[in-house]
Amino acid sequence: QVQLQESGPGLVKPSQTLSLTCTVSGGSISSGSYYWSWIRQPAGKGLEWIGRIYTSGSTNYNPSLKSRVTISVDTSKNQFSLKLSSVTAADTAVYYCARAPRRVGGPFDYWGQGTLVTVSS
């Protein structure tokens, strides 16, 4: 059974960079069969896809966040990471990592439990 677990600071100051890591267990991130995504959810609001990475390091980002987002992968640790720069209060949200099969429009079939990141001074 694949499990995903987010980790990282729960509090980030405005203008700084938010950094999170997703550790995958029960399966290899290098299997080549999946995309690995970040999705966020502000309190009381809907889901927003941030971006994804493939095991090769190839990435795709939400156009609305593309200028501030970097997603990377560390296959040796079975982890992938998110960096979001120049954060503001609007970036306060629960951040989820999720897996999707590597095909066009593949659904998010496994999710992490989510981690709350608050942007505040």
Added chain:
Amino acid sequence: QSALTQPASVSGSPGQSITISCTGTSSDVGSYNLVSWYQQHPGKAPKLMIYEVSKRPSGVSNRFSGSKSGNTASLTISGLQAEDEADYYCCSYAGSSTLVVFGGGTKLTVL
């Protein structure tokens, strides 16, 4: 403002059926049979309930079904149960540039 439009709330009594709509455009829902639906209980991660418009993952009750007509996808839950009370989100493939769009979510209340 979310890319896909869902009603903010729907409600139904135990045993009844409800339908949640998800309206997009010809650039997403209307062009691809790649709509998925997620159930989210308070404080929990979303759970995949329907993919590719009408397919159910293993383990998901057959009380959940999906369909699509034009730019609007729908999730139907039959035989409502108390445990179905949750937020539901639709999601669609939106082409090679945007890739993924979500709906704003619908709160289902079981009366």
